[in-house]
Amino acid sequence: MKEYKMTRRQFLKRTGMAAAATAATSAYLNTTEALASTEVPAPRPVGKYIQSEEWADGAVIETDLLIIGTGFAGLWAAITAADQGVKSIAVVDKGSIGNSSNASMTGGGTFFLHPGEDKMDWMKELVPISDYLSRQDMWDDQLTTSYSRMEKLKSWGLEYKDMIPMVAPRVSIDGFKHVALNGNPVWNGLTAGKAVTGMLRDQMQKRKGIRYFSKTMITRLLKQDGKIAGAVGVHRVNGKAAVFKAKAVIISTGQCSFRGQYAVTEIQTGDGYALAYNAGATMTNMEFLSFETVPGVYGEEGACLKGTFGCRLLNSENRDFMWDYNPKDGLGGPARITTRAMAKEVREGRGPIRMDQTTFTFTLLGQRIWRSMLIYTEWQKLNEYRLDDTGHDVTEKPEIFYVGSFGIIGAVKADIGCGTTIPGLYVAGITLSQDPGMIKGAESARAMWSGQKSAMSAADYISHAPDVKLDLDYAEAERKAALKPLGRTDGRTPNEILFKLQEIIFDYNVSILKNESRLRDALQKVIAIKESDLPVMTAADTHELIKYYETHNMVECAELYLRASLERRETRECHYREDYPETNNKEWLKWINLTKGADGQPVIALEAVPFDQYPIKPPKEV
Ligand SMILES: Cc1cc2nc3c(=O)[nH]c(=O)nc-3n(C[C@H](O)[C@H](O)[C@H](O)COP(=O)(O)OP(=O)(O)OC[C@H]3O[C@@H](n4cnc5c(N)ncnc54)[C@H](O)[C@@H]3O)c2cc1C
Incomplete structure (x- = not known):
């Protein structure tokens, strides 16, 4: 396996970023013994629960x-x-x-x-x-x-x-x-x-x-x-x-x-x-639809920030590839650039992608700072408890990382x-x-x-x-219609339908690297789910009835997401069209609005952003 060598500039940049992070937090680390240690902060009470009112069916x-x-x-x-x-x-x-x-x-x-x-x-x-x-x-x-x-x-x-x-x-x-x-x-x-x-x-x-x-x-x-x-x-x-x-x-x-x-x-x-x-x-x-970097076998929040703490993303050739995609910031750039790069590497056959947390900078300083910041986030705190419980040490070897959906x-x-x-x-x-x-x-x-x-x-x-x-x-x-699916056991379960939907939407070639033909193909598949699977979705018990509605809702959102993605023929923010890779301010400073038509189909309308009423104007040259 080829070991990728960082250039001197990249090395300085990396260590510079870590040093900046270190400097920024050094005062913080010095404040108390507890914070300076790598101990996970103690669990906190969760607060008072609110009692729910009960009602009779049909109320x-x-x-x-x-x-x-x-x-x-x-x-x-x-x-x-x-x-x-x-x-x-x-x-x-x-x-x-x-x-x-x-x-x-x-x-x-x-x-x-x-x-x-x-x-x-x-x-x-x-x-x-x-x-x-x-x-x-x-x-x-x-x-x-x-x-x-x-x-x-x-x-x-x-x-x-x-x-x-x-x-x-x-x-x-x-x-x-x-x-x-x-x-x-x-x-x-x-x-x-x-x-x-x-x-x-x-x-x-x-x-x-x-x-x-x-x-x-x-x-x-x-x-x-x-x-x-x-x-x-x-x-x-x-x-x-x-x-x-x-x-x-x-x-x-x-x-x-x-x-x-x-x-x-x-x-x-x-x-x-x-x-x-x-x-x-x-x-x-x-x-x-935004995506973030996520570990394969444990939970973690904010992993896209890990570049700043001295970690690096490696492809199957051991190359710290983020500098190829973002020469200025490497893994320290926005999540949309990182996730796009990961998707491209995988498509080029250089997957799986691993997050290398074994680096000298991370093991020496980065992880210490990372863990001492746990007071800031509830979710990450839970993850660290879990890692401690299982004895999983992220600094032992590079870990598989994926691209995970954050939300529309x-x-x-x-x-x-x-x-x-x-x-x-x-x-x-x-x-x-x-x-x-x-x-x-x-x-x-x-x-x-x-x-x-x-x-x-x-x-x-x-x-x-x-x-x-x-x-x-x-x-x-x-009200009665809402309960009608309850008890249906023949058909496709909400989980089956959801997995099918996720396979379509989470395909890197559909949602991260978009183009017309792949989006059309994905839309057809979602419509097929809507027409063939949703009418036979099961709701064996009340728990599954909730999933029934959630799955319905996600399929509807998927259709709107794909239709809007097809409509925007340019690249902007996390919407990246390979067939229209440039941001086009001349034609696309517009919102894409979707409303349900009388026939039940989404009606698309474009609305120009009213810059005549807004103080911040876009640059003319883009
Ligand atoms: C791990 C993580 C960390 C984040 N950290 C930050 C941060 O530090 N700062 C920040 O600005 N943002 C952060 N975000 C974004 C965060 O999601 C939002 O800031 C915040 O949750 C928005 O609150 P909300 O009230 O809009 O929705 P939510 O917090 O999502 O609340 C929605 C509620 O609606 C309920 N609900 C949903 N559907 C139904 C239904 N059909 N019927 C009845 N109830 C329903 C849900 O159960 C939920 O309680 C973070 C997100 C994640 C995932």
Whole structure:
């Protein structure tokens, strides 16, 4: 096997990056004995669980506002709606309330524009990173109001500790000069995402008029006279179904990862996308599906950062190939460049790809820093416990690494108040489309902003809305229809269908290296699943019934994803078309919007980004 030799420049660059990382964290490492050691921090309490209300099969639960999903967005929405005077709020989650969301497993790093900082400086950095498809009106509103949210969080007892203790309260990443991340949130003995969700749950429970329904999956929205009128929910354990009659609904159900291999994206099955789309809302930016580097045999978050800690990716010829694809940053560049390079290496027959964590720089310094940063992330902490339990030592030999799907970055299109085209229907969190960029910290910032914003809009709508009309015969028919598949054992299981779907979508030659013919072929296969497999999907028990709906939703998302990918004939952000490898600002500074047509087929409409109304303009020459 040929050993790849780094050039002197590359060596200096590598050691330089590691040295920078080391310098940045050395003060941090020196602060306490505990942090300086490679010991994994002690487990933390998980916080107080919220008891769910029980209901009889066939119940009609009346409420002013129904909030679906309790990550950062749903929790903020519930608190805000109560504070805005909404008298009756029903909060529903298919997991446990506020405790099984992605939000609760995140690092908790997020953005707040601090007093004295210039919003335009931030926008000049944030908009280009999403290749100019950002909703600048949303960024503007989000940044303008962000510090007030930080003050609220502080007043509720959440503390953002220094990112580098005693050295830097915030850090700039992704090559930003102005945009800076607050992180390391702590509340009541909890850290990272758990601290934020724990504290928000606590605040929510202090409000009056909120009812809780956990383990309840919303399977369909109900409309009457073109307006939102409620939803149908199915309990994942006892299989009972209820009708929620509501004047307004906020969907904050996360995104669609196709149950990808990236950390804790299991719950991201595109439920909110399918709910909104089938109710008539418009989807946008659906062609952007992001991928990350993931280990084959153990869990890990943020592996794409490992280049900065002295690791390298090797192909089967032992070549540290990332420098060929990204001469400037090697493995330190954006995940979309790394995953594209990995896919190309595999296609050229130089797979499998291994992450080499045996390097001198990593074993000596990198791993020490990596593990000492565990306080920042709940998910990575769990991974490290697991590695310790199993005695797996990542520094022993290079490990197989794959490319894993993080999720579709596009989502439901909304106005500046987070309202959809359907009166009474709002979206928040990563179910709301703001831009197609993968900016660390931006998703939770969006979730907090839009959770708050959507609830303010919904409260206003509710205060003006006459009593909601809901034809109870229609609602009951929809409720019964939701349970109809239950007990079907002949046919194809949801897992079988999901694996088939994943084989199509996760094919490197379909989603990472796209071209017209492969996308068309993939679309045909997805349509075949839709027409032949979905009608015979089994739902042997209540557990499988939930999977039945999740699989349905993912197949619908896959179709929209492939149709939008075919439509965008250029390369932009994580959407890479081999047949159109250049970014084409002349023709493609447009959003691709998808709406369900009268015949049930998606209708595609292109919408020019309104730069005449936006402060940040794209470069003319691209
Ligand atoms: C490992 C990891 C680390 C991350 N770290 C960060 C970070 O540090 N900073 C950052 O900004 N972002 C981070 N992210 C991105 C993160 O996903 C978002 O910031 C955050 O989760 C967004 O919150 P949300 O409320 O929009 O959605 P989610 O947290 O995904 O919550 C959605 C909720 O909806 C519920 N739900 C879904 N479908 C239904 C249904 N049909 N019926 C009822 N309930 C339903 C789910 O059970 C879930 O509780 C990370 C992501 C991962 C995977």
